[in-house]
Amino acid sequence: MTATCSLFWFRRDLRLSDNPALLAALANNDSVLPLFIIDEEIAERAGAYRRAYLADSLRALDQSLGGKLAVIAGPAVSVLQDVMKRYDITQVHVASEFAPYGVARDLAVTTAGIELQQTGSAYAVSPGRVRKPDGTNYRVYTPFFRSWLTHGWRGPVAPPKSPNFITPKESDRNFPKWQPPAGVDLQEAGEVAALARWRAYKSGGLADYDEARNIPGIAGTSRLSPHLRWGEIHPRTILADLNQSAAHEVFRKEIAWREFYADVLHHYPKTSRGYYAPVYEAMRYDQPGAKFQAWCNGETGYPIVDAGMRQLRAEGWMHNRVRMIVASFLVKDLHLEWQHGANFFMKYLIDNDVASNSHGWQWTAGCGTDASPYYRIFNPVEQGKRFDHDGDYVRHFVPELSHLSGAEIHEPWNFLDGYLHGYPERIVDHATERLESLARLQAIKAAKPEAPKY
Numbered sequence: 001m002t003a004t005c006s007l008f009w010f011r012r013d014l015r016l017s018d019n020p021a022l023l024a025a026l027a028n029n030d031s032v033l034p035l036f037i038i039d040e041e042i043a044e045r046a047g048a049y050r051r052a053y054l055a056d057s058l059r060a061l062d063q064s065l066g067g068k069l070a071v072i073a074g075p076a077v078s079v080l081q082d083v084m085k086r087y088d089i090t091q092v093h094v095a096s097e098f099a100p101y102g103v104a105r106d107l108a109v110t111t112a113g114i115e116l117q118q119t120g121s122a123y124a125v126s127p128g129r130v131r132k133p134d135g136t137n138y139r140v141y142t143p144f145f146r147s148w149l150t151h152g153w154r155g156p157v158a159p160p161k162s163p164n165f166i167t168p169k170e171s172d173r174n175f176p177k178w179q180p181p182a183g184v185d186l187q188e189a190g191e192v193a194a195l196a197r198w199r200a201y202k203s204g205g206l207a208d209y210d211e212a213r214n215i216p217g218i219a220g221t222s223r224l225s226p227h228l229r230w231g232e233i234h235p236r237t238i239l240a241d242l243n244q245s246a247a248h249e250v251f252r253k254e255i256a257w258r259e260f261y262a263d264v265l266h267h268y269p270k271t272s273r274g275y276y277a278p279v280y281e282a283m284r285y286d287q288p289g290a291k292f293q294a295w296c297n298g299e300t301g302y303p304i305v306d307a308g309m310r311q312l313r314a315e316g317w318m319h320n321r322v323r324m325i326v327a328s329f330l331v332k333d334l335h336l337e338w339q340h341g342a343n344f345f346m347k348y349l350i351d352n353d354v355a356s357n358s359h360g361w362q363w364t365a366g367c368g369t370d371a372s373p374y375y376r377i378f379n380p381v382e383q384g385k386r387f388d389h390d391g392d393y394v395r396h397f398v399p400e401l402s403h404l405s406g407a408e409i410h411e412p413w414n415f416l417d418g419y420l421h422g423y424p425e426r427i428v429d430h431a432t433e434r435l436e437s438l439a440r441l442q443a444i445k446a447a448k449p450e451a452p453k454y
């Protein structure tokens with residue numbers, strides 16, 4: 001075969017190692033133009049945190065590519081048409097995308113007559129592949145997990161050996177200069193940082209993951225989520241390193257949650273914004289106002305909730321246990337629809353992923369894939385006492401409470417000096433709102449839960 005010029009369109013796979021789609025582009029000794037397209041509309045919506053992380057990640061990718069990454073802003077179709085003409089490109093290689101935005105964008109590209117050579121995806125098992133014996137999709141995690149394990153996945157592939165990358169024109173290297181807001185400390189982006197983080201976690205925290213993962217005051221989880229979100233590491237690379245120990249097993253299960261939610265969203269794309277269990281749409285909700293603003297600002301008067309929201313603003317990331325607590329508080333104490341919280345998360349999280357976010361929210365709100373027969377309402381005080389026993393997490397993010405001991409910090413209202421440093425009083429009474437939430441649930445319970453309409 002004669003060598004031709006191909007284009008590798010980086011999207012959610014900002015890495016060189018374990019990237020089969022990139023290897024496919026480089027096959028036959030083709031010369032390859034590496035390209036990232038900035039969709040200005042999405043960038044505008046993304047928020048300063050995510051933009052800053054992406055800018056860092058693109059710089060890191062460019063370094064791995066020896067300064068050969070083209071970065072062009074504009075609508076995907078016109079950018080591709082223009083680049084293909086100017087660089088005499090005959091083939092465009094990508095990894096498949098499954099979330100609604102990516103699917104719609106790729107459809108617009110192929111409808112415009114540009115064929116996409118698709119290899120692999122951001123998942124160990126691409127959404128849509130794990131099926132019940134009768135061919136239908138899973139709606140509950142545990143049987144999905146078993147079937148996902150049985151399905152299996154390929155091992156990781158090595159990075160390209162001597163890739164023939166085309167040097168783009170300088171005018172096609174428009175790297176964004178986005179910076180994080182002042183005082184915000186984002187974790188380092190890029191493939192090198194991702195692999196280093198995984199190596200360090202593998203030889204350190206991973207052995208205790210099953211015990212440590214619920215304690216937000218310690219570095220008990222991997223913080224690989226931003227790297228997975230941007231494809232700076234592939235889940236296959238991680239899964240290949242796991243053994244059968246209890247801690248590794250729990251970690252594998254968490255990776256599988258990400259795959260499960262992607263699968264659910266693939267089958268029910270409207271659940272990115274709509275209710276997975278439509279009966280909950282009929283529930284009586286309040287409109288966001290001052291209490292919502294207090295939640296956003298980390299000023300609800302519930303220490304663990306406020307610590308979580310402040311962590312989000314400080315780091316663009318929040319611990320999973322606390323994500324559940326703040327989400328439960330928004331829906332079940334403030335009686336707001338989950339989408340208000342999910343949108344806020346999407347603006348601040350550097351690991352923002354529509355499948356994990358919308359379904360993490362819906363799971364907590366009670367309208368998602370949770371198989372539990374009970375309507376969970378997290379008690380923010382009990383959660384704080386249990387998972388932040390010593391108060392380290394709250395003390396770190398809520399300095400107004402740093403003078404209190406672990407035994408005091410989750411209930412400052414019980415102590416004379418609790419409000420000494422200006423910590424706000426509770427905006428609602430949890431016990432009262434819990435009953436209110438149950439009453440609102442009761443009102444829709446007569447309606448039989450149905451399967452999603454989508």
Ligand SMILES: Cc1cc2nc3c(=O)[nH]c(=O)nc-3n(C[C@H](O)[C@H](O)[C@H](O)COP(=O)(O)OP(=O)(O)OC[C@H]3O[C@@H](n4cnc5c(N)ncnc54)[C@H](O)[C@@H]3O)c2cc1C
Nearest residue numbers: 221222223224225254255258320351352353356357360361
């Ligand atoms: C309301 C809510 C919103 C969420 N929004 C997002 C989001 O936008 N993006 C996102 O990546 N995760 C989201 N999650 C899931 C989870 O909180 C994060 O993946 C996790 O906190 C990331 O930290 P980590 O990398 O240290 O996780 P670890 O505990 O080290 O887990 C390793 C990896 O497993 C995956 N994982 C772990 N827990 C979950 C989970 N519950 N659901 C799906 N995947 C999981 C992630 O890819 C994670 O990086 C959300 C959870 C909730 C309750």
